[in-house]
Amino acid sequence: MAKGGLQSALWVVGFAVATLVVIDVGLQRLTPLPPPLLEVTDGVGALRDGDPDVLAIGSSHTRSFAPLRDAIQPGQQMVLVPVEAGSFASYEWVFAHRLRPLLKPRLRRVVFVTTFYDLCHKADHANLPGRAWTLGDFLVDVSARGLDDFNRNYLLRRMNRLFRPSVLVQTHGTDRILGDVKDRLRPAAVHEEKRLAALARWREVIEGEYTRCDDSDEKAALYRMIDDFQARHIEVVMASFPLMPSSLSDKAKATTLKRYADFLASLGRDRGVRIVDMTLTAPVADADFMDDFDHLTLPGNQRFSAWALEHDLSFLKAGP
Amino acid sequence: MSFTDVAFAFFFPAVLVIHWLLPRRAWAQNGWLLLASWVFYASWSPRLLWVLLLSTAVDWGLGLILDGERFRPAQRRAALGLSIAFNVGLLCWFKYEGFFASSLDALLGRMGLGAPLPVLALVAPIGLSFYTFQKLSYVIDVYDTKIPACRSPLTFAAFVAFFPQIVAGPIVRGPELLPQWATARRFDIDQLARGASIFLLGFFKKAFVADILRDALVDPVFDHPAAFSTAGHWVGLVGYAVHLYCDFSGYSEMAIGAGRMLGLELPVNFNYPFLSKSVAELWRRWHITLNTWLFEYLYGPMTTGRGFMRGRLGLGFIVVFLVSGLWHGPRWTYVVWGLLHGLALWAHFRWDAFYRGLCRKDRRWVARRKTVGYALVAWAGTQAWFVLTLVPFRALTLGDAGRFLRGLVVPTSGLLLPLAPAPVGRTFIFAVAALFLLVYHLLELPRGQAIRARLLALPAPVRGVVYGLVIALVYLFMPTGGSTFVYAQF
Numbered sequence: 001m002a003k004g005g006l007q008s009a010l011w012v013v014g015f016a017v018a019t020l021v022v023i024d025v026g027l028q029r030l031t032p033l034p035p036p037l038l039e040v041t042d043g044v045g046a047l048r049d050g051d052p053d054v055l056a057i058g059s060s061h062t063r064s065f066a067p068l069r070d071a072i073q074p075g076q077q078m079v080l081v082p083v084e085a086g087s088f089a090s091y092e093w094v095f096a097h098r099l100r101p102l103l104k105p106r107l108r109r110v111v112f113v114t115t116f117y118d119l120c121h122k123a124d125h126a127n128l129p130g131r132a133w134t135l136g137d138f139l140v141d142v143s144a145r146g147l148d149d150f151n152r153n154y155l156l157r158r159m160n161r162l163f164r165p166s167v168l169v170q171t172h173g174t175d176r177i178l179g180d181v182k183d184r185l186r187p188a189a190v191h192e193e194k195r196l197a198a199l200a201r202w203r204e205v206i207e208g209e210y211t212r213c214d215d216s217d218e219k220a221a222l223y224r225m226i227d228d229f230q231a232r233h234i235e236v237v238m239a240s241f242p243l244m245p246s247s248l249s250d251k252a253k254a255t256t257l258k259r260y261a262d263f264l265a266s267l268g269r270d271r272g273v274r275i276v277d278m279t280l281t282a283p284v285a286d287a288d289f290m291d292d293f294d295h296l297t298l299p300g301n302q303r304f305s306a307w308a309l310e311h312d313l314s315f316l317k318a319g320p
Numbered sequence: 321m322s323f324t325d326v327a328f329a330f331f332f333p334a335v336l337v338i339h340w341l342l343p344r345r346a347w348a349q350n351g352w353l354l355l356a357s358w359v360f361y362a363s364w365s366p367r368l369l370w371v372l373l374l375s376t377a378v379d380w381g382l383g384l385i386l387d388g389e390r391f392r393p394a395q396r397r398a399a400l401g402l403s404i405a406f407n408v409g410l411l412c413w414f415k416y417e418g419f420f421a422s423s424l425d426a427l428l429g430r431m432g433l434g435a436p437l438p439v440l441a442l443v444a445p446i447g448l449s450f451y452t453f454q455k456l457s458y459v460i461d462v463y464d465t466k467i468p469a470c471r472s473p474l475t476f477a478a479f480v481a482f483f484p485q486i487v488a489g490p491i492v493r494g495p496e497l498l499p500q501w502a503t504a505r506r507f508d509i510d511q512l513a514r515g516a517s518i519f520l521l522g523f524f525k526k527a528f529v530a531d532i533l534r535d536a537l538v539d540p541v542f543d544h545p546a547a548f549s550t551a552g553h554w555v556g557l558v559g560y561a562v563h564l565y566c567d568f569s570g571y572s573e574m575a576i577g578a579g580r581m582l583g584l585e586l587p588v589n590f591n592y593p594f595l596s597k598s599v600a601e602l603w604r605r606w607h608i609t610l611n612t613w614l615f616e617y618l619y620g621p622m623t624t625g626r627g628f629m630r631g632r633l634g635l636g637f638i639v640v641f642l643v644s645g646l647w648h649g650p651r652w653t654y655v656v657w658g659l660l661h662g663l664a665l666w667a668h669f670r671w672d673a674f675y676r677g678l679c680r681k682d683r684r685w686v687a688r689r690k691t692v693g694y695a696l697v698a699w700a701g702t703q704a705w706f707v708l709t710l711v712p713f714r715a716l717t718l719g720d721a722g723r724f725l726r727g728l729v730v731p732t733s734g735l736l737l738p739l740a741p742a743p744v745g746r747t748f749i750f751a752v753a754a755l756f757l758l759v760y761h762l763l764e765l766p767r768g769q770a771i772r773a774r775l776l777a778l779p780a781p782v783r784g785v786v787y788g789l790v791i792a793l794v795y796l797f798m799p800t801g802g803s804t805f806v807y808a809q810f
Contacts, residue, residue: 005508005509005510005513006509007780008513008780009509009510009512009513009780011779011780011781011784012513012780012781012783012784012787013784014781014784015780015781015782015783015784015785015787015788016784016785016787016788016791017788018784018788019784019785019787019788019789019792020788020791020792023788023789023792142363142366143362143366144366145366146362146363146364146365146366147321147325147327147363147364152325152326152327155326155327155330156326158330159326159329159330168792168795168796169795172795172796172798173798177796178745178796
């Protein structure tokens with residue numbers, strides 16, 4: 001091995017890495033990375049290591065229950081399992097493959113943090129490989145059908161976790177950095193105009209979901225989970241999450257939301273599930289929501305949690 | 321898994337590190353690379369791995385017969401025939417069964433004859449065309465006693481399945497690679513560094529130029545040509561030429577770079593084809609290993625043999641390029657593309673003979689051929705021809721090709737550039753891609769080579785900074801997902 005060659009190679013690699021670090025740090029000033037989000041893996045870890053009384057499972061909205069979890073402890077333990085972009089069928093997969101083997105006798109209550117979106121038909125469950133799979137799940141899938149766009153999500157997520165501090169890796173393929181640069185250069189009036197246009201599109205999406213969000217497979221998945229929990233004498237709670245007021249048109253309220261509210265009511269009536277419908281009743285305003293019109297901001301969530309714990313979800317404090 | 325796939329970012333470093341940590345024995349290194357290659361191959365199509373394994377075993381066994389002194393010439397000829405029939409049969413079965421059956425069906429239908437023929441719609445194993453040609457060259461070379469048969473099944477299997485080149489070449493021949501497999505490779509940091517820089521160049525071409533051009537320009541224009549103006553058609557077509565070049569040459573460079581990092585030298589597959597000044601030169605610069613194969617194993621024997629084709633050099637070009645067209649895929653558009661290039665080579669062959677006649681009569685014609693004007697006209701003509709023939713190459717049907725060609729010549733209104741999907745910073749991306757291609761080619765010209773040598777000899781820290789900037793640029797702009805290579809489908 002040539003010593004000069006090794007030295008030169010080390011210099012090249014060292015300066016290449018240093019350049020990347022400098023660029024990454026510079027870009028982080030421009031587009032700071034959000035703090036790491038709670039994922040299925042964290043929930044599974046908490047369930048394995050702890051002995052919870054309450055298990056909360058649902059889509060990304062489940063993360064908003066963190067203040068509630070903190071408020072009811074140390075009297076009770078609560079574990080959150082947020083399945084990003086999930087629906088009942090993917091919660092069932094997570095429950096069957098990751099949670100059920102870890103359930104302990106102390107568990108007395110399961111809270112599904114839900115919206116109408118949980119009944120939307122999703123054939124592929126593309127969220128699962130990245131959010132909920134283990135290496136074993138990945139290898140089984142690849143050996144059956146080869147590497148494809150579906151199971152590749154597992155590797156992309158692993159790569160993201162491996163380079164968690166890097167904004168280049170975390171935002172790769174999202175146009176986020178360049179979009180942020182554009183946004184900064186854009187006048188406020190244009191920004192507001194774009195926001196209103198996006199809100200109008202979001203409103204139409206919710207109205208349009210009426211045709212899609214009544215899926216029998218999703219319902220069946222929920223029923224199976226309810227049956228499983230109830231067979232273990234675990235109380236099931238359906239807690240519907242509040243939605244941004246201006247994102248909900250009258251049409252959406254009369255169609256998409258009405259049907260989902262009716263579905264929840266039928267669960268309460270026919271299956272003995274405790275229903276907490278906060279979709280329209282929680283005292284949240286547009287300003288409490290993020291730019292995606294779907295998730296609460298940190299202050300908004302604190303206000304919502306404080307209210308919920310005193311009102312609709314006050315039973316959580318008391319224990320089962 | 322492709323080279324730009326996130327899976328490769330996990331796979332290749334592991335293969336590389338373990339390969340160089342193993343004892344320096346050929347069997348250990350070959351065994352590890354064979355295992356890695358089969359895993360790599362199975363990641364594309366696990367259910368079709370058996371095709372690779374079976375065909376490897378068959379040709380290894382037949383190779384021993386071809387080389388055996390105790391076998392009579394007739395037996396050796398029979399073994400060669402069996403290998404060719406097996407390999408071509410496998411290729412035809414998986415790749416062309418549907419094409420031939422549906423074409424024959426259409427013909428019989430027009431003549432009012434026969435019932436519909438069964439079309440099986442088989443899925444062809446990935447890389448089948450590439451490793452079939454590689455194994456065919458091996459058995460022919462062994463039969464011609466150019467190389468001895470490979471006695472070790474491990475070495476032969478590794479030679480056939482070597483993961484950097486199995487999916488889309490370069491098509492390697494026995495004499496080039498088998499001797500390298502037969503001996504243990506020694507770790508060489510300079511080789512590793514050179515391999516990494518070639519890999520990075522290919523990665524940039526593929527991930528930055530080719531993929532972004534495909535998404536932002538080429539696919540929108542070719543998928544909806546009616547929405548684009550005449551100029552928009554031309555922009556899309558030239559964009560496709562650049563995309564195809566960067567996609568395939570990028571792949572080849574990544575294969576060569578990965579091979580070199582593992583201590584194995586693969587042949588060059590592209591040599592600045594956009595600098596070609598004749599069709600003949602173009603095919604000596606574009607997909608070099610396929611064309612070398614076709615001329616060595618098809619054109620040569622065909623035009624020097626005893627049959628009808630003996631001495632018919634011009635017709636030989638047409639036959640070779642018809643085969644080349646069909647090799648690319650079972651579509652009439654590829655046949656037309658091959659025919660066009662065969663005719664172009666024949667025309668160039670005749671023109672060359674005519675021009676040499678002029679030169680013999682009057683030496684001023686020799687000087688004229690060396691002028692800048694002649695070179696410019698020859699270059700422009702060659703490139704225009706190449707780009708135009710990409711219309712049938714890209715089109716799915718001859719009808720699509722015809723419509724696109726009409727859009728190139730009949731003035732129509734419409735878009736110049738696609739509206740969506742437009743990546744953020746599209747102008748910047750296009751400018752960087754164009755600048756890169758310009759500088760890349762200028763540095764290959766006689767005056768540029770000295771500058772390139774100076775650039776490559778820049779101090780290590782400067783090169784490190786440049787590599788860092790390139791990686792950051794690629795990471796910022798390249799699309800996510802498992803992008804495949806155009807030639808992986810051939």
